[in-house]
Amino acid sequence: MPHYVKLGEIPRKHHIRFPRAAGESFKGEGLHYEHIVTTEGFDRAYSILYHRKPPTRxxxxxxxxxxxxxxxxxxxxxxxxxxxxxxxxxxxxxxxxxxxxxxxxxxxxxxxxxxxxxxxxxxxxxxxxxxxxxxxxxxxxxxxxxxxxxxxxxxxxxxxxxxxxxxxxxxxxxxxxxxxxxxxxxxxxxxxxxxxxxxxxxxxxxxxxxxxxxxxxxxxxxxxxxxxxxxxxxxxxxxxxxxxxxxxxxxxxxxxxxxxxNDFEPITGTVHLPPPIHQTFEIKGYVVCTFAPRWLDHHPEAVRVPWAHDNSEADEVLFYVRGNFGSRKGIEPGSFTLHPQGIPHGPHPGTTLASMNAQRTEELAVMFDTQFPLQLTEEALGQDDAAYPLSWLG
Missing domain, CATH: 2.60.120.10 (Jelly Rolls)
Structure with a gap:
């Protein structure tokens, strides 16, 4: 988590008696009840909560x-x-x-x-x-x-x-x-x-x-x-x-x-930079990135859309929140694209040239890249645009 936080009343040290008036307490024990929430066993981040009654009942x-x-x-x-x-x-x-x-x-x-x-x-x-x-x-x-x-x-x-x-x-x-x-x-x-x-x-x-x-x-x-x-x-x-x-x-x-x-501060360069500059969260097996509104690359001859690329070791999913995604055609807010490892993908025909005069994009999208292949569900396939794989023909 981002940083240490304290809220409410807690005792001076971990694992010591935290009194409560006996007449108000569970079975007259006169205590608050410690509750530890941990990650990765007891090795990583944790919090300690104090209940008025045991949380185990x-x-x-x-x-x-x-x-x-x-x-x-x-x-x-x-x-x-x-x-x-x-x-x-x-x-x-x-x-x-x-x-x-x-x-x-x-x-x-x-x-x-x-x-x-x-x-x-x-x-x-x-x-x-x-x-x-x-x-x-x-x-x-x-x-x-x-x-x-x-x-x-x-x-x-x-x-x-x-x-x-x-x-x-x-x-x-x-x-x-x-x-x-x-x-x-x-x-x-x-x-x-x-x-x-x-x-x-x-x-x-x-x-x-x-x-x-x-x-x-x-x-x-x-x-x-x-x-x-x-x-x-x-x-x-x-x-x-x-x-x-x-x-x-x-x-x-x-x-x-x-x-x-919208609080993500995008990084741009003279030429197009790779997607890791948009990384927001890190999770074992995948990452989450935020494509926030931003100024585009500023080299006078910059191509301001991604290059064609293979996801050689990742499946790439984008969820389109709003705005026009510069390298895509026919994509609407609320859509997903899945570009799996093993097949190259890149800008749709016409978007590369159109990007040359662009200075800024107001797009917002959430991306996650997974280390291991994703499976589509039955529900997803029911909403799938079967023509999309052929959309790079122009």
């Missing part, structure tokens, strides 16, 4: 259903253009996710929820993946056991695995998300950090661009509090005996945060 569990993404049938290796802008609204931000691509490291979803929360549960917890939720449209509050955090259009919401949360949209009919479920922790690229862990001067963002919870939402309540728990391909309903937001304080480096794509 489960009243019931119930398997709801399996929900593994289904791969499309056998097909040739080719480029894909998948149109998702007008997917029908369904479900909520958790059950309404439509899988598009997946491999062992990542599952990419689109989500256009019809309701803020379906019946039968009040909270969501991804038990085995970090959630990256890019807000294509909408805004509201992210509420979690770490506190409340405002989100807005073009935000990346990064929610660590294990966080119990819910989205409270301003207007659910405007909500529209790109969601990446990450099997591994989401991090700032190592090259952006100096040895002391601070973001380097000259990186495309700073700590000021990352926003964690601003206030706790302490709820000291007993009852039946249903959590929809996801672990890879299974949904379980877990009923807790106390409200999961009974946290009076926490500190550490693991917590939900937002980063707005």
């Amino acid at each position: 489960v009243k019931s569990v119930e398997l709801l259903r399996e929900m593994a993404p289904r791969a499309a049938g056998p097909a040739p290796l080719r480029h894909h253009h998948i149109k998702t802008a007008d997917l029908p609204r369904r479900g909520d931000p958790y059950t309404g996710r439509v899988p598009i691509f997946f491999n062992a490291d990542i599952t990419c979803h689109r989500c256009r929820p019809a309701t803020a929360m379906a019946e039968g549960y009040e909270f969501y917890r991804n038990g085995q993946s970090d959630d990256i939720i890019f807000v294509w449209r909408g805004g509201g509050w992210l509420e979690s056991n770490f506190g409340r955090l405002r989100y807005r259009q073009d935000d990346y919401m990064v929610i660590p695995r294990g966080a119990i949360y819910r989205l409270v949209p301003d207007d659910v009919t405007h909500e529209d998300y790109l969601i990446l479920e990450s099997a591994h922790p989401v991090r700032i690229p190592a090259r952006y950090l100096h040895p002391e862990g601070q973001i380097r001067l000259g990186a495309p963002y700073s700590e000021r661009d990352f926003h964690g919870p601003t206030e706790l939402a302490v709820r000291d309540e007993e009852g039946d509090f249903a959590v929809l728990l996801k672990d890879r391909a299974r949904l379980t309903r877990v009923v807790l005996a106390s409200h999961p937001f009974d946290v009076v304080g926490w500190d550490g480096g693991v917590y939900p945060f937002t980063f707005n794509a």
Whole structure:
């Protein structure tokens, strides 16, 4: 996570008694209850939360259903253009996710929820993946056991695995998300950090661009509090005996945060630079990049679109947020393109010459490149433009 944060009341040291008035405490023990959230065992970033009651009190569990993404049938290796802008609204931000691509490291979803929360549960917890939720449209509050955090259009919401949360949209009919479920922790690229862990001067963002919870939402309540728990391909309903937001304080480096794509500071050169200059997040098995509005290359003879290239060791996916992507024709906001490893791709005919007089682009797009090949889902293939692989013929 970006940096150390402290919110609310915490004791002076780790793992010591944190008193609470005996008359108000669980079974008169006179304590708050420590809860450690770690990454990669106990070796990397962690946070410590303090609950009014033990967070381990489960009243019931119930398997709801399996929900593994289904791969499309056998097909040739080719480029894909998948149109998702007008997917029908369904479900909520958790059950309404439509899988598009997946491999062992990542599952990419689109989500256009019809309701803020379906019946039968009040909270969501991804038990085995970090959630990256890019807000294509909408805004509201992210509420979690770490506190409340405002989100807005073009935000990346990064929610660590294990966080119990819910989205409270301003207007659910405007909500529209790109969601990446990450099997591994989401991090700032190592090259952006100096040895002391601070973001380097000259990186495309700073700590000021990352926003964690601003206030706790302490709820000291007993009852039946249903959590929809996801672990890879299974949904379980877990009923807790106390409200999961009974946290009076926490500190550490693991917590939900937002980063707005418009706060990314693009780097340009005299001639076209390779995609890693747009890298935003680093995850084992893939990277996330932000193509933000920017000035273009300024050599007098610069070709201001990417060169034709092979993705020799990566599958490349772009999600088009808005604006005109200079090297593409026929692509609309809400579309994905998948350019798999093994086939070259480059500017569409006519875009190279057209770029010569361009000075700036207002495009916004999210890209992720995966180390291992992606599989398309049945849902993705239903939105695929079968003519796209031939679109370089002119």
